[in-house]
Amino acid sequence: MDFFNEQQVLAAKELLYKIADDHLILGHRNSEWTGLGPLLEEDIAFSSMAQDKIGQSEHLYNLLHDLGEADADTVAFTRNKGQFHCCQMVELPIGTYDFSLVRHFLFDFAAAVRFDLLAESSYENLAKIVKKYRGEVKYHTMHANTWMMQLSAANEESHTRIQNSLNELWNQALGMFEEGPYEGILKESGIFLGEKVLKERWLSVVLPLLEKYGLTVSAVNYWKPVNGGRAGQHTEHLQPLLDEMCEVFSTDPSAEW
Amino acid sequence: MDVKPVKAKPMISKEEIIEVLHEVKDPEIPTISVVDLGIVSNIEVSPAGDVKITLTPTFAGCPALKLMEKMVAERVRHVEGVGTVEVETTFDNPWNTDKISEQGLLALKKHGLAPPPRHSSTSQLDVLERMACPWCGSTNTSMKTPFGPTLCRSMHYCDNCLQAFESFKPVE
Numbered sequence A: 001m002d003f004f005n006e007q008q009v010l011a012a013k014e015l016l017y018k019i020a021d022d023h024l025i026l027g028h029r030n031s032e033w034t035g036l037g038p039l040l041e042e043d044i045a046f047s048s049m050a051q052d053k054i055g056q057s058e059h060l061y062n063l064l065h066d067l068g069e070a071d072a073d074t075v076a077f078t079r080n081k082g083q084f085h086c087c088q089m090v091e092l093p094i095g096t097y098d099f100s101l102v103r104h105f106l107f108d109f110a111a112a113v114r115f116d117l118l119a120e121s122s123y124e125n126l127a128k129i130v131k132k133y134r135g136e137v138k139y140h141t142m143h144a145n146t147w148m149m150q151l152s153a154a155n156e157e158s159h160t161r162i163q164n165s166l167n168e169l170w171n172q173a174l175g176m177f178e179e180g181p182y183e184g185i186l187k188e189s190g191i192f193l194g195e196k197v198l199k200e201r202w203l204s205v206v207l208p209l210l211e212k213y214g215l216t217v218s219a220v221n222y223w224k225p226v227n228g229g230r231a232g233q234h235t236e237h238l239q240p241l242l243d244e245m246c247e248v249f250s251t252d253p254s255a256e257w
Numbered sequence B: 001m002d003v004k005p006v007k008a009k010p011m012i013s014k015e016e017i018i019e020v021l022h023e024v025k026d027p028e029i030p031t032i033s034v035v036d037l038g039i040v041s042n043i044e045v046s047p048a049g050d051v052k053i054t055l056t057p058t059f060a061g062c063p064a065l066k067l068m069e070k071m072v073a074e075r076v077r078h079v080e081g082v083g084t085v086e087v088e089t090t091f092d093n094p095w096n097t098d099k100i101s102e103q104g105l106l107a108l109k110k111h112g113l114a115p116p117p118r119h120s121s122t123s124q125l126d127v128l129e130r131m132a133c134p135w136c137g138s139t140n141t142s143m144k145t146p147f148g149p150t151l152c153r154s155m156h157y158c159d160n161c162l163q164a165f166e167s168f169k170p171v172e
Helices: A006-031 A040-066 A072-078 A097-118 A124-154 A156-177 A183-188 A195-212 A238-245 A247-251 B014-021 B064-077 B102-110 B125-130
Strands: B029-033 B040-045 B051-055 B085-089 B141-145 B153-158 B164-168
Touching (some): A006 A097, A006 A183, A006 A238, A097 A124, A097 A156, A156 A195, A238 A247
16 A cells, blocks of 8 residues: 555554454354254344355455455465454354344444444545445344344343343453554554544444343443453464364365365 | 558457446346446456456355356457456445346346335335335335345345245445
8 A cells, every 4th residue: 555654554454454353253153053043034144144244354355465465365264363353252152042143233333333434544445345345234233133122022031131142242342342552553544543432433322222122231330341352362262163164275275266 | 652551450349348248147146237237347448459347246245256257257258359358356436236227127127036226225224124026016015134045135025915025135
């Protein structure tokens, strides 16, 4: 990128890696619902969202390639766990449907706000791509919202399940907004307003919805973001996911597809 | 000195390329061509007949895109007078459902897909709750799920003719 100086390139790479890795890993988790969805429509929904997310990650890896990183397949399939920058929430196993649904709700509203912010980015190639993604993620937030609304009101069991998953995931979700070492550069150069702004905007969208559905989150002073993922610290769940995801690729990395 | 008239090699025009691209269909919806689908965003033809075609994906994760790139390159390569062929993908001027031609909307309907409404903003997805049924035309319909057999389709039910149907999702 001609307008980037060295520091800005590092900052842009860090930003691209975390977004791309979040989408690749959650995309892979979503794909695990293929064949297992509680309804055929949900099976298809999670499979479609998986396809969207993995496709979105691919174009972000292509941007990284333009900035000098290896090509998309190499980056996606040959890094070890410590080189991934996804937040820990996305790597957690799919669990029960209510768990995957609440994670999908928390994640996709954050992705939508992130894309809104990045659509105004000075990094034009990124802005162009996320404008495209905005149209796609609207269907994801719509889907999440529909089911959150229905299941939080259906009966006591469904409400309890959604509330319990929310309790389990809230601090995990706050880990999406872990700050990186380049927040200042990203903001000054107009690439990205930063994780703090993103988090505030996400809260202003998500909290009123949760309240509307009769769901609660703990008081702010109890919030403890699960950080570390952006710096390559991951749970024991990521490596088995990578092993499975890369199994076919690893049998012959030089194969032509 | 006699100058023999040199028979000029006929220049390939952009229009000729568009014409042959009408033969290249979306592998997932074989009634619609890549031109009518609106994914051909640019065509450049050099004086030497070298062709550069730019495609833009409907959805970022569309698995048919790479196949369509190949199909487009293959078809254009066989046009007489064409030199090199280059096909690339871009997000400049990204695709939306208004890029589908009138002909394209008819082709979707022919495939049994409700065409997306014109100028629909996806910020108002309630349009999905009253898609016109491709079988009977009624708007007494409801959306069952915003996801379908391909990324670009949603699934609906018509309360008038009691048929399930799919729709091409509006994307802005």
